[in-house]
Amino acid sequence: MIKLKDVEEMGSVTFGDAGEVTLETIKGAVTDLAQQNGIPVAFYTDDAKEGGLFGDTYTALVAYHPEHRNDYFNMAMILTKQGNFGTVSVYAAGKSKQMNKFARSEAAKEMRRGQSMSFKVGNMISSGIMNMGKSKQKLQEEQTYYEIILNIIGAALNE
Template identity: 75%
Template sequence: MLKLKDLQEMGNVTFGDAANVTLDNIQTAITDLAKQNGIPVAFYQEDAKDGGLFGSTYTALVAYHPEHRRDYFNMAMIMTKQGNFGNVSVYAAGKSKQMNKFARSDASKAGFGAAIAGGGSFAVGQMIGGALGSIGKSKARLQEEQTYYEIILNIIGAALNE
């Protein structure tokens, strides 16, 4: 089960004429548009909890890159309706190996720089851990991953506003 409080929002799409729109319709529309544009995407559904014990539970449609299911973020879509309008909120779920590598590298550099500037000690283990954790980072692969998210968000918008 996904916990919405642990996820980062990637975007929102509001659309009209939502009375008969379901997650299955959305999946079909996204699949068709992605296929027309040569973009790989796969799906599964999972429950998502918002709030504590008495919070709401939603069914999330989760999109992912079939070749990068474990190393790219999955994109969890939660649909809500109000009147004749619908809203799909898209959340980053899971982990991104490249973003994690860049975050470790940045933290290691910041800690090392602070230790040098302050004359204080910077834990050698932290520096080594940050350096080892960033092995394999690639700006090109990170850009490719981020472009994938942008494309899927655009496809979601197009699918819902056709």
């Protein structure tokens, strides 16, 4: 179960003529466009909960990179309709190892400001150990993947 209060929206796509659009048709269209462009993507469905005990529950279509299911964010899509228009909101669900490493690294840098040299050295050593494998290139590749999938979703819905 995805709790919408715990995830961040990555983007949304609004489109017209949404009467017959379902999560299954979105999955098919995104799969086709991704394959045509050599972009790996896989899907599963999950429930997404908004609000507390009596809040709304939605079915979410979750896209993920098949080679990075546990170290990239999953992209949870929720479809809502209003009149003839539909909106797909995309949320970052799960965890991103590279983004966590960069966030910890930045927090450690901030913590060192104004501290003694011995604290700085100790902090740098522990931060270095905790953030082994941090890579700007891997982070950029991951962020580019998210941008590509968001663009594919937009293109698939606005064809």
